[in-house]
Amino acid sequence: MSGCEPTGQASERQRAGWRWGVGARAPTVLTVASGPLTTERRTTRQIQVGSVAVGGGAPISVQSMTITKTADVEGTLAQIYALAGAGCDIVRCTCNEAAAAEGLAQIVPRSPVPIIADIHHQYRMALAAMEAGVQGLRLNPGNIRKPDQIKAVASEARDRNVPIRIGVNGGSLDPALYEKHGGLTAEAMVESAQQELAYFAEVDFDLVKISVKASNVPLMVEAYRQLAEVTDVPLHLGVTEAGPPPAGLVKGTAGIATLLLEGIGDTIRFSLTADPIEEARAGRQLLEALGLRERKNVDLIACPSCGRAEIDVYDVANRAMEAFGERQLPLQVAVMGCVVNGPGEAREADLGIAAGNKRGHLFVKGRNVAVVPESEMVESLVEWAEFIAEHGADAAIARVDTALAEREAAKDRSALLASQGDDANHADEKIVEIRKTVS
Numbered sequence: 001m002s003g004c005e006p007t008g009q010a011s012e013r014q015r016a017g018w019r020w021g022v023g024a025r026a027p028t029v030l031t032v033a034s035g036p037l038t039t040e041r042r043t044t045r046q047i048q049v050g051s052v053a054v055g056g057g058a059p060i061s062v063q064s065m066t067i068t069k070t071a072d073v074e075g076t077l078a079q080i081y082a083l084a085g086a087g088c089d090i091v092r093c094t095c096n097e098a099a100a101a102e103g104l105a106q107i108v109p110r111s112p113v114p115i116i117a118d119i120h121h122q123y124r125m126a127l128a129a130m131e132a133g134v135q136g137l138r139l140n141p142g143n144i145r146k147p148d149q150i151k152a153v154a155s156e157a158r159d160r161n162v163p164i165r166i167g168v169n170g171g172s173l174d175p176a177l178y179e180k181h182g183g184l185t186a187e188a189m190v191e192s193a194q195q196e197l198a199y200f201a202e203v204d205f206d207l208v209k210i211s212v213k214a215s216n217v218p219l220m221v222e223a224y225r226q227l228a229e230v231t232d233v234p235l236h237l238g239v240t241e242a243g244p245p246p247a248g249l250v251k252g253t254a255g256i257a258t259l260l261l262e263g264i265g266d267t268i269r270f271s272l273t274a275d276p277i278e279e280a281r282a283g284r285q286l287l288e289a290l291g292l293r294e295r296k297n298v299d300l301i302a303c304p305s306c307g308r309a310e311i312d313v314y315d316v317a318n319r320a321m322e323a324f325g326e327r328q329l330p331l332q333v334a335v336m337g338c339v340v341n342g343p344g345e346a347r348e349a350d351l352g353i354a355a356g357n358k359r360g361h362l363f364v365k366g367r368n369v370a371v372v373p374e375s376e377m378v379e380s381l382v383e384w385a386e387f388i389a390e391h392g393a394d395a396a397i398a399r400v401d402t403a404l405a406e407r408e409a410a411k412d413r414s415a416l417l418a419s420q421g422d423d424a425n426h427a428d429e430k431i432v433e434i435r436k437t438v439s
């Protein structure tokens with residue numbers, strides 16, 4: 001198993017002097033577990049969505065959307081709290097009818113995060129949502145197309161200081177643009193956003209962010225790239241209707257991560273056909289994996305398992321994931337199948353455990369610190385992680401006799417090598433057979 005290589009080099013587009021939208025770019029050096037990730041973020045204006053700043057160098061925020069009826073105040077609040085606990089910074093709720101707007105009036109004051117109202121076809125719902133006190137709106141230019149209605153909403157938002165996301169969606173593009181561009185194209189989506197911006201400008205409203213989502217990843221990536229060239233408005237990234245995991249996660253990650261690594265994007269949402277908590281987790285984990293947000297929860301790594309494994313690595317890793325749950329322990333924790341290679345391969349992890357001879361060998365920053373019965377591996381990991389999060393790795397190492405733990409690990413390592421030999425995966429035997437077959 002090899003570690004990740006640091007990605008500190010400029011992309012082809014950067015080397016080619018590709019123009020990064022409007023305005024200058026400030027290099028940002030971010031530190032991730034495997035090393036520094038250097039990227040230049042596109043400089044955007046900053047807007048404020050309630051307490052969360054978006055754009056202008058603010059941390060990239062994670063968004064998701066409730067799937068309850070907004071009129072169900074308690075049910076919706078329960079979901080908002082769960083989303084916030086999973087790392088969501090901003091939550092969107094549908095505002096499709098008067099009862100939903102009334103629900104928002106009760107939800108907004110009790111929500112732990114800013115609430116954005118998603119407006120469908122009725123511009124009056126946007127006015128009602130602002131009356132309810134929402135911190136932001138999302139308008140789909142393909143759904144509300146009458147200029148006087150768009151300008152009425154923007155004027156009210158201007159007076160109330162409420163930002164609006166222009167949420168262009170490939171599936172509901174204005175038919176006139178569809179026809180003009182001969183179908184759904186990146187140019188058509190960008191033009192839709194620009195038309196809406198022009199209506200907003202007519203009433204002197206500029207508290208805006210934009211999304212140009214499509215379910216087709218290359219199309220979505222191209223639309224955002226084009227948009228980034230013509231405006232400094234903060235961008236909300238997402239692949240719409242990505243579908244259920246794992247395919248939905250792959251599509252969302254492909255589109256969002258590609259753009260983030262080009263410095264494009266100020267806030268993100270995974271659109272999954274799944275519990276919205278999965279969306280929030282995925283968003284948070286993606287930003288942490290790219291070094292764009294501080295780690296909040298455990299980053300669990302595990303070996304892929306092989307013939308040398310002394311435990312069911314999948315089972316222990318899954319149980320560990322479950323045990324760490326939403327505990328806010330910003331550590332990298334490793335689950336390794338054997339003590340022969342595990343501690344060495346995961347020496348960069350803050351904490352890890354490797355199996356050997358029916359025992360679990362705990363190691364901190366590659367140093368063996370304790371031996372526990374196999375049945376207590378997960379429990380011990382959690383206990384040590386909590387100690388390290390509170391006191392640091394050095395204090396954890398200092399509280400034990402590492403020489404004793406290393407002797408025990410060496411004993412089990414030798415026993416395993418003696419019983420399995422150097423070639424636990426029987427590769428040498430297979431090679432002999434292959435040679436016989438092809439000779």
Ligand code: SF4
Pocket residue numbers: 001303304305306307308309310336337338339340341342345
């Ligand atoms: S079981 Fe051991 S050798 Fe096999 S992948 Fe895991 S750590 Fe590596």
